[in-house]
Amino acid sequence: MKTSEFLNLLERHPERELNFEYAPGKLLRPDYHITEVKNIRVDATDCGGRSDAWTETVIQLWESPVPEHTDRSITARKALAILSRVNRKQPLMLDSPVKFEYGNRQFHTAQLHVAGEVVEGDHLVLRLSPEATQCKASDICGTPEPAPVAGARNGCDPASGCC
Known part of the structure; x- marks a missing residue:
């Protein structure tokens, strides 16, 4: 999913709670935060000596070690407000793939791509998945x-x- 597609998805569901399934059947706690947005430019050379370059948007998701008392995740509208604030300081790379960086005590920190989305009642859930090397x-x-x-x-x- 490109960054622009993610933003469009949020715009289509502004009142829904946004959550992320980081492993099958495992959702982030509702008190998660969007803590950082990274514009990443990669210049790489493979083991065969060929160069490549690409860009990525990485959105970091975080849960406090001390859970906050809430049963509601942020809305898509609030996520859009955060991303809009970021965009004013550092323009988002809209044509870049978006990835989500997340980890907790039971799940190693990883950059995960969007494998799909599900709208369930008042919830918009992005299903995340690791990419194989x-x-x-x-x-x-x-x-x-x-x-x-x-x-x-x-x-x-x-x-x-x-x-």
Whole structure:
């Protein structure tokens, strides 16, 4: 989901409580906060020596170690107000994918992408999911087929120069 799509979703459901499912059946506590919005520019080089660049918007979600007494999450309208305040100081990168950074005592901190959304009554729930890592130079390294290649270690031939 792009940042602009996330903002449009919030605009379509301003009165609904916004929550996040960070793992199947696991929602953030209703007292969570949006604590930071990061515009990230990535300049990367893969193991095959090819360069790439992209941008991401990362929204950090946080729960206080001491739970606040509330049974209601922030509304989509309040999330929009926070993001509008951020946008005035640091323009949001609307065409960038949006990710959410979150962790708690039972769930390691991770950047999660939006795998879907659900509108249930007064709630708008974004289902988050981790993204698997991948070999970006698999065409050079020869990412292994189901049967490993003889003489290769972890799917990368030592003579290929990729690993």
